[in-house]
Amino acid sequence: MFNAHRFRIDRRSMLKSSLSLLAGGAVGRVAEAQPEIKNVNLASSPSSLKITDMRYAVIVKPGPSPCVLIRIDTNQGVYGLGEVRDIAGPQYAMVLKSRLLGENPLRIDYLFQKIAQFGGNARQAGGVCAVEMALWDIAGKVYNIPVYQMLGGKWRDEIRIYADTTESMDPAEYGRRAKERKEMGLTWMKMDLGINVLDGIPDTVMRPPGQSNWEQHVQPNLFVAAEVTDKGIDRLCEYVAAVRENIGYDMPLSMDHLGHIGVKSVIRLGKAYEKFNLEWMEDVIPWYYTDLLKEITEASPTPTLTGEDIYRIEDFETLCREHAVDKIHPDLATSGGILQTHHIGDMAFKYGVPMAMHFAGTPVSCMASVHCAAATRNFLALENHSLDVPFWQDLVTGVEKPIINQGYIRVPDTPGLGVALNDDELKRHLKPGAGYFEPTPMWDEPQSWDDALFS
Numbered sequence: 001m002f003n004a005h006r007f008r009i010d011r012r013s014m015l016k017s018s019l020s021l022l023a024g025g026a027v028g029r030v031a032e033a034q035p036e037i038k039n040v041n042l043a044s045s046p047s048s049l050k051i052t053d054m055r056y057a058v059i060v061k062p063g064p065s066p067c068v069l070i071r072i073d074t075n076q077g078v079y080g081l082g083e084v085r086d087i088a089g090p091q092y093a094m095v096l097k098s099r100l101l102g103e104n105p106l107r108i109d110y111l112f113q114k115i116a117q118f119g120g121n122a123r124q125a126g127g128v129c130a131v132e133m134a135l136w137d138i139a140g141k142v143y144n145i146p147v148y149q150m151l152g153g154k155w156r157d158e159i160r161i162y163a164d165t166t167e168s169m170d171p172a173e174y175g176r177r178a179k180e181r182k183e184m185g186l187t188w189m190k191m192d193l194g195i196n197v198l199d200g201i202p203d204t205v206m207r208p209p210g211q212s213n214w215e216q217h218v219q220p221n222l223f224v225a226a227e228v229t230d231k232g233i234d235r236l237c238e239y240v241a242a243v244r245e246n247i248g249y250d251m252p253l254s255m256d257h258l259g260h261i262g263v264k265s266v267i268r269l270g271k272a273y274e275k276f277n278l279e280w281m282e283d284v285i286p287w288y289y290t291d292l293l294k295e296i297t298e299a300s301p302t303p304t305l306t307g308e309d310i311y312r313i314e315d316f317e318t319l320c321r322e323h324a325v326d327k328i329h330p331d332l333a334t335s336g337g338i339l340q341t342h343h344i345g346d347m348a349f350k351y352g353v354p355m356a357m358h359f360a361g362t363p364v365s366c367m368a369s370v371h372c373a374a375a376t377r378n379f380l381a382l383e384n385h386s387l388d389v390p391f392w393q394d395l396v397t398g399v400e401k402p403i404i405n406q407g408y409i410r411v412p413d414t415p416g417l418g419v420a421l422n423d424d425e426l427k428r429h430l431k432p433g434a435g436y437f438e439p440t441p442m443w444d445e446p447q448s449w450d451d452a453l454f455s
């Protein structure tokens with residue numbers, strides 16, 4: 001953490017840093033200009049800040065896990081925290097280290113564009129996004145300002161959370177669990193409901209026999225030839241009805257994980273669910289089938305949403321421009337980090353598309369999402385997958401607890417992301433055999449010449 005006493009610098013350095021902030025101002029103007037930059041933390045010297053190290057720790061928690069935290073260190077003691085997308089490995093971040101050493105971490109957009117080509121869809125973007133978060137954390141600490149303010153300021157003081165609950169094969173029990181969530185103060189719910197609940201019930205799903213696990217679960221929906229029957233739809237509706245009976249119809253209710261079924265089955269479900277007034281059906285087919293998503297969206301009275309596995313803003317823009325989905329939900333740890341996700345929100349606003357945010361990690365990337373959500377106009381709600389993890393909020397310090405209070409997270413006003421690590425608690429949840437921010441000299445040098453994408 002930044003320590004003003006430990007890293008006190010002499011007046012000459014202070015003047016030098018002030019100079020750099022004045023965008024070419026003459027030396028003679030520095031003294032009189034100083035009051036204008038009083039919010040800058042003069043105990044650091046932004047213009048001479050350099051990245052000196054990057055390390056990681058792998059945390060295991062119930063739910064999507066492991067979660068990789070990274071720490072980017074600098075020559076002035078200021079450090080930044082970031083988090084790789086849930087379940088992705090530390091290598092996605094560490095392969096970037098040699099490209100960051102010696103760079104000024106305050107050049108956030110430049111550094112993101114420098115490493116962006118090493119990100120990809122879903123978990124493959126975990127490294128570049130983790131680095132981007134950590135750079136914002138450093139910038140906030142250096143300039144003594146919360147991240148949301150550097151994005152243009154807040155649209156809201158609290159961030160609405162939505163969450164699902166554990167599934168049950170018994171509709172009544174499923175409804176009871178949903179009610180428990182509501183009683184926790186949540187104002188927005190999600191339920192997972194797929195054709196898996198129809199397993200073993202005759203005449204509910206039409207599917208050719210003998211399909212491998214890969215065919216059923218990895219092959220895109222369109223090639224599985226699974227279609228849900230009227231009897232199957234009736235049974236699925238029993239679950240949604242039970243949840244609605246328990247939480248009422250005032251509360252937004254979203255749905256995810258419908259299962260791998262064909263386009264027409266998705267449309268039929270969208271029509272069957274109309275009476276339950278769902279906020280959205282999520283990721284009903286892979287996001288890159290724009291035309292088919294649009295077919296579903298136009299035919300289904302239940303809104304559609306996608307986005308947690310999309311990396312490039314251009315791909316979000318195609319979906320929004322075509323109105324292939326009604327809403328989007330980027331995961332900031334996949335969608336390019338804080339600034340890109342803010343841009344995605346603004347882009348979607350232009351097309352009249354609201355933006356929820358997917359999230360499943362630790363409080364570090366949660367806070368990155370919170371700052372972005374606070375500063376992005378068309379934000380709806382932020383997902384959380386750790387409401388049942390008792391130690392989740394204990395992994396960090398420096399932020400108001402409970403972090404999730406009656407369904408909302410208060411946007412912190414402390415510098416950077418606004419969280420510090422609780423070393424003792426984190427060490428209790430390390431991946432077995434993994435160290436805790438150990439030295440990583442094996443990543444200091446580039447291991448391949450692959451930066452240039454054209455000759």
Ligand SMILES: [Mg+2]
Nearest residue numbers: 256282283308
């Ligand atoms: Mg999802």
